[in-house]
Amino acid sequence: MINRLLTILVAFGFILQVDADNHENGGSTIMTKEEVESTLEQGLNNLASGRSVSDIVMRHIDVGAENMGVSVVQRSKVDPRVTESGIAHVDLDEIYYIVAGEGTMVTGGEFVDKQTSNSSLLGPMERGEIHGGVLQKVKPGDIAIIPKGMPHGWHEIETDNISYIIFRGDPNKVMDIKQD
Secondary structure, eight states: HHHHHHHHHHHSSSSTTTOOOGGTTTOOOOOOOHHHHHHHHHHHHHHTOOEEEEEEEEEEEEEEESEEEEEEEOOOOOOOSSSSSEEEESSSSSEEEEEEEEEEEESSSSSEEEEEEETTTTTTEEEEESSOOEEEOOOOEEEEEOOTTTTEEEEEEEEEEEEEEEEEEEOOSSSSSBBO
């Protein structure tokens, strides 16, 4: 799984980006397999404690013209919803890499009665009921690219939980830096 993930990172150019700590020696930011697995375990423990969502930022670094982030997210089981709802990140592009569990995402469409807020974790956000979204099943190994401003949410999570790694492009630098 990690080898596939590193291949994906290289393909998207993330691994080639240099952070401030490694800039002098030209090294990239590495998150080890052990660190990823430990963060996945921490997220599952968060769910076991009664939370329905765990979103842990592993790194969020300045790569020059923009910031790049990697987070591990887990969500508890969701029965199929009659009404679709979700969020959109005004400033963040996201790439989801599903590592465990299965579900159906809703993406696209438009918000009805859109609400706006500013998240300390993710910057400006929109949320609301989604009309006209597309339902798409995902399973381990699948990748979803969600452009900034696109409504997205979960129609259903079929398994007890779903785990995915999110790569976030942050051109407006709305998220706080987290080096380690």
